[in-house]
Amino acid sequence: MATIENNLFDIRTMDTLASGNTGLHRLDPRAKLITTLIFIVMVVSLGKYEISMMIPFVIYPVAMVVGADLPVFYLLKKILIVSPFAVLIGIFNPLLDTQPLLEIGRVSLSGGWVSFFSILIRFALTVGAALVLICLTGFNGVCMALEKLKVPLPFVIQLLFLYRYLFVLIEEASRMIRARSLRSFDSGRMRFKVFVPLLGQLLLRTLDRAQRIHLAMLCRGFDGHIRVAKPMTFGQKEVIFILSWSCFFILARRYNLPVIFGSIIEGFF
Amino acid sequence: MSHHIVKADNLYYTYPDGTMGVNGISFTITHGESVALVGANGAGKSTLLLHLNGCLVSAKGEIRIGDYQLTPKTMKAARRSVGMVFQDPDDQLFMPTVFDDVAFGPMNLGLPEQEVKDRVILALETVGAAHLKNRPPYKLSGGEKRAVAIATILAASPDILVMDEPTSNLDPLSRKRLISLLQTFEHTKIIATHDLDMALDVCERTIVLHKGEITADGPTLDIFNNEDLLLKSGLEKPLRMQEYKPILANLKKKTHHHDHDHNHHHHH
Amino acid sequence: MHMADALISPAVGGALWAASAGLIGYCSKKLRQDQDDRKIPLMGVIGAFIFAAQMINFTIPATGSSGHLGGGMILAILLGPHAAFLAMASVLTVQALFFADGGLLALGCNIFNLGFFPCFICYPLIYKLFVRGKASSGAIITGALVSAILGLQMGAFSVVLETFFSGISELPFAVFVALMLPIHLAIGLVEGITTAAVILFVWKSRPEIMMASPEPGRGYSIGKVLAGFAAAAVIVGGALSWFASSHPDGLEWAMFRTAGVEKFAAPEKGIHSSLSAIQEKTAFLPDYGFKTTESHPGEETAGAWPAVNPGTSVSGLVGGLLTLCLAVFIGFVIKRRKAART
Numbered sequence: 001m002a003t004i005e006n007n008l009f010d011i012r013t014m015d016t017l018a019s020g021n022t023g024l025h026r027l028d029p030r031a032k033l034i035t036t037l038i039f040i041v042m043v044v045s046l047g048k049y050e051i052s053m054m055i056p057f058v059i060y061p062v063a064m065v066v067g068a069d070l071p072v073f074y075l076l077k078k079i080l081i082v083s084p085f086a087v088l089i090g091i092f093n094p095l096l097d098t099q100p101l102l103e104i105g106r107v108s109l110s111g112g113w114v115s116f117f118s119i120l121i122r123f124a125l126t127v128g129a130a131l132v133l134i135c136l137t138g139f140n141g142v143c144m145a146l147e148k149l150k151v152p153l154p155f156v157i158q159l160l161f162l163y164r165y166l167f168v169l170i171e172e173a174s175r176m177i178r179a180r181s182l183r184s185f186d187s188g189r190m191r192f193k194v195f196v197p198l199l200g201q202l203l204l205r206t207l208d209r210a211q212r213i214h215l216a217m218l219c220r221g222f223d224g225h226i227r228v229a230k231p232m233t234f235g236q237k238e239v240i241f242i243l244s245w246s247c248f249f250i251l252a253r254r255y256n257l258p259v260i261f262g263s264i265i266e267g268f269f
Numbered sequence: 270m271s272h273h274i275v276k277a278d279n280l281y282y283t284y285p286d287g288t289m290g291v292n293g294i295s296f297t298i299t300h301g302e303s304v305a306l307v308g309a310n311g312a313g314k315s316t317l318l319l320h321l322n323g324c325l326v327s328a329k330g331e332i333r334i335g336d337y338q339l340t341p342k343t344m345k346a347a348r349r350s351v352g353m354v355f356q357d358p359d360d361q362l363f364m365p366t367v368f369d370d371v372a373f374g375p376m377n378l379g380l381p382e383q384e385v386k387d388r389v390i391l392a393l394e395t396v397g398a399a400h401l402k403n404r405p406p407y408k409l410s411g412g413e414k415r416a417v418a419i420a421t422i423l424a425a426s427p428d429i430l431v432m433d434e435p436t437s438n439l440d441p442l443s444r445k446r447l448i449s450l451l452q453t454f455e456h457t458k459i460i461a462t463h464d465l466d467m468a469l470d471v472c473e474r475t476i477v478l479h480k481g482e483i484t485a486d487g488p489t490l491d492i493f494n495n496e497d498l499l500l501k502s503g504l505e506k507p508l509r510m511q512e513y514k515p516i517l518a519n520l521k522k523k524t525h526h527h528d529h530d531h532n533h534h535h536h537h
Numbered sequence: 538m539h540m541a542d543a544l545i546s547p548a549v550g551g552a553l554w555a556a557s558a559g560l561i562g563y564c565s566k567k568l569r570q571d572q573d574d575r576k577i578p579l580m581g582v583i584g585a586f587i588f589a590a591q592m593i594n595f596t597i598p599a600t601g602s603s604g605h606l607g608g609g610m611i612l613a614i615l616l617g618p619h620a621a622f623l624a625m626a627s628v629l630t631v632q633a634l635f636f637a638d639g640g641l642l643a644l645g646c647n648i649f650n651l652g653f654f655p656c657f658i659c660y661p662l663i664y665k666l667f668v669r670g671k672a673s674s675g676a677i678i679t680g681a682l683v684s685a686i687l688g689l690q691m692g693a694f695s696v697v698l699e700t701f702f703s704g705i706s707e708l709p710f711a712v713f714v715a716l717m718l719p720i721h722l723a724i725g726l727v728e729g730i731t732t733a734a735v736i737l738f739v740w741k742s743r744p745e746i747m748m749a750s751p752e753p754g755r756g757y758s759i760g761k762v763l764a765g766f767a768a769a770a771v772i773v774g775g776a777l778s779w780f781a782s783s784h785p786d787g788l789e790w791a792m793f794r795t796a797g798v799e800k801f802a803a804p805e806k807g808i809h810s811s812l813s814a815i816q817e818k819t820a821f822l823p824d825y826g827f828k829t830t831e832s833h834p835g836e837e838t839a840g841a842w843p844a845v846n847p848g849t850s851v852s853g854l855v856g857g858l859l860t861l862c863l864a865v866f867i868g869f870v871i872k873r874r875k876a877a878r879t
Contacts (some may be wrong), residue, residue, distance in 0.1 A: 004592045011635055015405065040642050045547045082636070126542040126640050134634050140365040140405070142634065152565030154577070159627045160365050161581020166588055166631070167407040168359050173589040195595035196731070199606060200738030206586040207743075212360040213578040215324045219353045220425060221345070221377030224574040363578065 004174045008167065010078075014131075017070060018138030024068040029137045029145035031238035035060075035245045036133040042249045043125045048115040049101065052259060054122065056252040060245065061128045070135050079127050087120070139163050148232055157226050165209075173202055273300040273428045273457045275321065275351075279330035282316055290316035291327070292481035298457060298474075305468035305489060306461040308478035309503030314433075314461040315356070317478070321431050321459065322351040334429070349378070352427030352456075356434045358414035362406035367398070367417050370406065374425035392424035393417070396450060412443030419450070429457040436464045465493060465507035477502050540647055540696060542640030546703040553699065554645030560653060561626055564619040576620050583615060584624040588631065597727065606735065607728030609655030610685045614664065614736055618656040625652040646699050654691040659684035677740060678733045685729030686722065693721035 018025070024032075043057050065072055094112035101111040134142065140160065147156045176198055184194070214222075251257070275298040282290035291313045298304050306314050319325040320332055323344045334351060337343040355361045364370035371392055375385040393399040396416040401409060409417060415435065422430065435451070436444045444467070451458070451471045462468055468475060468489060475492045477485040479502040485492050492498065493507055505511075542550075568576065590606040608628060612621035626648045632638040639647045667680030697713050 004589075007592060007636075012408075014635065015408075019403075037641065040542060040640070041547050041550075044542055044545070044550070044642055122542070126642070130634060130641050139631070139634065143365070152562050154565040154568045155561050155623050155626065157577060158580050158584065158623050159630060161363065161578060162584040162588070162624070162627045162631060164363055164365060164406065165582045165585035169582070169585045169589040170592070173593060177593060190593070190595040192595050192597075192734075195593070196734040196738055199590055199593060199731075200735050200742070202590065203583075203586060203735060203739055204743060206582050207579075207739075209360060210579040210582040211575075212355065212357070213363050213582065214575050215319070216353075216355050216361045217363065217373075217574075217578065218324065219322055219348055219351075220374040220421065221348060222373075222574065223377065224572060224577075226373075226577070227376040 004170060004177065008170045008174075011166070013074070014135050015138055017135040018141065020068060022068045024064060024136055027136075027241060028232050028234050028238045029141040030148055030232070030234060031241045032133055032137050033142060033145045033149075035242050036129050038242075038246055038249055039129050040126050042253045043122060043129075045253070046118075046122070048118050049111060050256075051114060051118050051121060053252065053256050054118065054125065056257045057125055057249070059248075061125070061132050064132045064136060068132075068136050070132065075128065075131055075135070078131055079124050082127060083120070083123065144232065153226070168209075169202070169206060172205065176202060273350075274298065274333070274335055275429060275457065275459065276333040277317075277320070277330070278332070280317070280320060280327045280332070281329040282320065282325060282327045289313075289481045290325070291320070291478075293330075294478075294481070294483055295330075296476060296483065296486060298459065301455060301457055302474060303458040303472045304460070305465075305472035305475040306459060306478065307463070307465060307468060307475060307502075307504060312478040312503070313481040314478055316481075318353070318431055318433055318459070318461055321429075322348045322353055324353075349425065350428045352422035352425060352430050354418055354422050354430070354432040354435060356437065358411075358418040359406070361418045361421060362409075362414060365405060366402070367393070367404050367406065367409070368402040370417065371402075371421045371424045374421060378425060388424045388426070389420075392420040395423055396420045397446070410443075411438050412440065412446070415439060415443070415447065416450075427456065429459070430454065432458070432460045432462075434462055434464075435460060436462065436467050465504070466509050469493065469507050469509065477504070479503065540639055540643040540650070540699060542642045545643055545646060545699060547642070549699050549703045550642040550645060552645075553649050554642075557626065557645040557648040557652070560622060560649075564622045567619040568623070571619070576616065580616060580620045580624045581627075583612065584627050587612065587624070587628050595731075606731045607685060607689070609651055609688055610659065610664070610681060610728070610732045611735060613656045613660035614681070614732075618660050621660070622652045622656040625656065646696075650692040650695050650699075654695070655684070655688040658691065659688040663687060674737055674740075677737055681733035681736055682726075682729035685732050686725035689721045689725035689728060690718060693717045 039057070039060055043054065046053055064070070065075065094110060094116055099111045100108040101114050137145070140163070143156050143159050143163075146159070147153065180190070180194060180198060190198075276296070278295050280291050280294045284290055294313075294317060306317065308314050316325065320327055321334075323339055323341075332339040334343075334347045337346060339347050362370050364373055368389055371389045372385050375388045380388070389402070390399060393402055396419050398413060398416045398420060401413055401417060406414065406417070419432075419435075436447060439447060444464075448467055448470050451460075451467075458472070460468070460472060472489055475485075475487065475489040476483055477492060477498065484502050485495070485498055493510060496506065499505055587606070587608045591608070592605070594605050609621065609625050612624050615621070616624060629639070629644060629647050629651060633641055633644045633647070663684040664680040667683070668676045694714065694717070697710070697717050701710055701713065
C-alpha cells in the first residue's frame with residue numbers, strides 16, 4: 001500500500017527540512033510557535049469578503065520560506081493535496097451568493113466568488129503557516145517549546161513517544177500489509193475478515209513492544225519521571241521576531257494595507 | 270572488590286501462560302569474565318538475561334550481583350551496576366535524539382548537567398558515534414542504532430554488561446566493528462547469542478542452555494569442539510571451525526552419486 | 538469529522554482550546570498521581586498504533602467505500618480515560634501539524650470532540666455499564682458498539698454547536714443537526730464494529746491484557762467536574778461569539794456535507810431564507826470576528842473595509858495584487874542572491 005509509506009516519507013522529509021541551519025532554524029522554537037499562533041488567529045478573524053486584507057499576510061510564510069531556504073514547490077504541493085477539502089467547502093458560494101460585489105470595468109464579481117477565494121486563501125495561509133512551523137522547528141522542537149511553555153510534562157512526553165514510534169509502527173504496519181497483499185490474489189481489497197486479525201496482531205505486537213520499552217527504561221534507572229535537559233535561549237532575537245511580526249499582523253489586520261497601497265498608486269495616474 | 274560478580278543459584282521461572290522459562294540454573298561469573306550464553310531458540314537465554322537485573326523475578330532460587338542478593342530493595346543498585354543491551358535497538362532508543370537517549374541513564378542517576386554531557390560524549394566516542402548525537406533514532410542505520418544502544422548503557426558506567434544478540438541484523442563490517450569494540454571493554458560481559466563465531470572472538474567462557482537447563486559450562490573452545498554436545502543442544506560448530514565445502518563441488522557430487530545423500534560428506 | 542480553521546471564529550476556537558488545555562492538565566495530574574510508570578511508554582506507542590491503524594482501510598461490502606479504525610473508544614478501553622484522552626490529543630496534534638487535518642486553531646475543538654466524549658462520557662458511563670467486572674464477548678461487542686456510536690453522535694453534535702456559536706453558518710440549528718447526526722450514525726456504526734472486533738481479538742488471544750486494563754478512577758464526581766467544564770466552554774464560547782458578531786461563511790460547509798447524502802431537497806427553504814439574510818448583512822458588511830479587545834471599536838470599523846463601494850474595491854484588488862507580486866518578487870530576489878552567494 002503506497003499511501004502508508006508516502007505518509008512516512010512525508011514526515012521524514014519535513015523532519016529533514018527542520019534540521020537545516022539558518023538563522024530562522026536556530027531561533028528558539030517558542031518564538032516560532034507563538035508567532036504562528038498569532039498569525040493564524042489574525043487570519044481566521046478576517047471576514048469572508050476581506051480578500052484584500054488577507055493578501056499582506058502572505059508575506060509571513062513567504063518570508064519564512066525564503067529565509068529558511070524551504071522548498072517552495074514541495075510546500076505548495078502539500079497545500080494542494082489538502083486543498084480539495086477547501087474547494088468543496090467553498091464551491092457552493094458562487095452558486096448561492098450571486099450578489100455582485102466587485103465591478104471591474106464591465107465584469108462584475110459576485111460575493112460568492114469573493115468568499116470562495118477568501119476561503120481558499122484562508123485555508124492556504126493557515127495550512128501554510130502550520131507547515132512552515134513544522135519545517136522550521138521540527139516536531140521535537142515544537143514539543144520542547146510546549147514543555148517550556150508549561151504544557152504538562154506527561155502530555156509532552158506522550159507526544160514525543162508517539163512521534164518516535166510512529167516510524168517504527170508505520171513500517172511494521174506496511175510490512176504486514178505487503179505480506180497480506182502478496183498472498184491475496186483477489187484485486188487489492190482488504191476484507192473485514194482479514195482486516196481485524198491484521199490490526200489485532202499489530203496491536204498485540206505494539207503492546208509487547210511497549211512492555212519491552214518499559215523494561216529498557218527501567219534498566220536505565222527510570223523512576224516514573226522523564227527529565228528533559230534542553231537548554232533554550234529566549235533572547236533579544238526571539239523577542240524582536242515575535243514583536244515585529246505581531247506588529248505587522250496587527251497593522252495588516254486593522255488597516256487595509258492593499259487599499260492604501262492601491263490608492264497611492266492610483267493617485268499617480 | 271567483589272561487586273563485578275554475578276551469581277545465580279538454582280533459578281526457576283515459568284511464564285504466566287505455562288511456558289517453561291528456566292529450570293534450575295546455577296552459575297558464578299567472576300570479575301572481568303566474558304561469558305557467551307548459547308542455545309537454540311527458546312532455550313531460555315533471554316529469560317535468564319531478564320533475571321539478571323530484576324526485569325523478571327524467579328519463582329525459586331536467587332541472584333547475587335556483587336555483594337547484594339537481588340531483591341526489590343537492592344534492585345536500584347543492581348540496575349546501576351548491570352547494564353542491559355536489548356535485542357531490538359528500537360526498544361531501547363526511545364528518546365527524540367541520540368543525545369537525549371544516551372543522557373537518559375545519567376540523568377536518572379541525578380548527575381549534574383555538565384557531567385551528564387561529558388559522559389554522553391565519552392560514551393558516544395567510545396562506540397564511534399559522536400557525530401550522530403543530534404540525529405533522531407529513526408534516521409540511524411542498523412549498525413549505528415546498535416552502537417548508540419550500547420552507548421546508552423555505557424553512559425551510566427555499569428560494571429557488568431548484559432547483551433541480547435548484539436550482532437543480529439548487522440552487516441559484516443558493522444559486525445566486525447562491534448566485535449573489536451566488545452574486545453576493548455573491560456567490563457564483566459554476559460552475551461546471549463547465536464553468533465558462535467563472535468562468541469569465539471569475544472568470550473573465553475561459554476554456557477550452553479537447552480530447554481531451560483545448563484548442559485555445559487566451560488572454556489569456549491572446548492565446548493565448540495564437542496560436536497555431540499552442540500548437536501544435542503540444537504547448535505553447530507562456529508562456521509570458522511567448519512571445513513569449507515565449495516558449492517560447486519557439492520553440486521557435482523550430488524549429480525554424480527545421486528543415492529549417496531549428503532549426510533555422507535557432512536561428516537568429514 | 539475534523540473541524541477546520543477556516544470554519545470557526547477565534548472566540549470559539551479559543552474557548553475550546555481552553556477547555557482542551559484544562560482537560561490535558563487534569564489528565565496529566567491524574568497520571569502523575571497514578572504512579573503507574575508502565576503507562577508512559579504504553580500510551581505513546583498505542584497512540585502511534587492508532588495513527589498507523591488509521592492508514593489501513595478495509596472495504597465495506599456492497600458500498601465500494603472503505604472504513605478504518607476510529608480512535609477514542611479503543612484507547613479508552615485499553616488505557617483508561619485519562620491516559621486515553623492524552624493519547625487521543627497527541628494523535629490529533631500530530632495530524633494537525635503534519636497533515637493539515639483541521640488546523641492549529643481548530644485543534645482545541647477536535648481534541649474536545651474526539652477525545653472528551655469517548656473517554657469521559659462513553660467509556661465510564663456506557664461501556665462500563667455493559668462490561669462490568671466479568672467480560673464476555675457479547676458484552677464487549679454491545680458495549681463497544683453502543684459507546685462508539687454515541688461518542689461519535691456527541692462529537693458530531695458538538696461540531697454543530699461549535700459551528701453554530703462561531704456564527705459562521707446561517708443554517709437553522711435543527712436542520713444542521715438533522716444533517717450531521719445521520720451521517721455520523723453510519724460512521725459510528727463502522728467505527729463501533731471495528732473497535733469491537735479488534736478489542737474482541739485482543740481479548741480472545743490475550744485475555745490478561747484486558748484484565749489488567751485500568752479502572753476509570755473514582756467515576757462520577759470526575760464526570761460531573763468535566764461536564765461542568767464542557768458547559769462552561771460552551772457558555773464562554775457562546776458569549777464570546779455573541780460579541781464577535783456573526784457573519785455567514787460556513788453555510789456551504791453544511792451543503793458539502795449534504796451533497797454526500799442527498800441532493801439537498803428538504804432544507805431548501807432554510808437555505809433561501811438564510812441567503813437573504815446574508816445579502817441583507819452584506820449591505821453594510823459588518824466587521825466580524827476579532828473583537829476580543831473591546832477597547833477601540835471606533836477605530837476598528839474605520840480601519841476595516843467599508844461598504845460595497847466599487848471604487849475602494851477596485852483599488853483594494855489592485856493593491857492586493859501588487860502586494861502579492863511584491864512579496865513574491867522580493868522572495869525571489871532574495872533567493873536568487875542567496876543562491877549566487879553560495
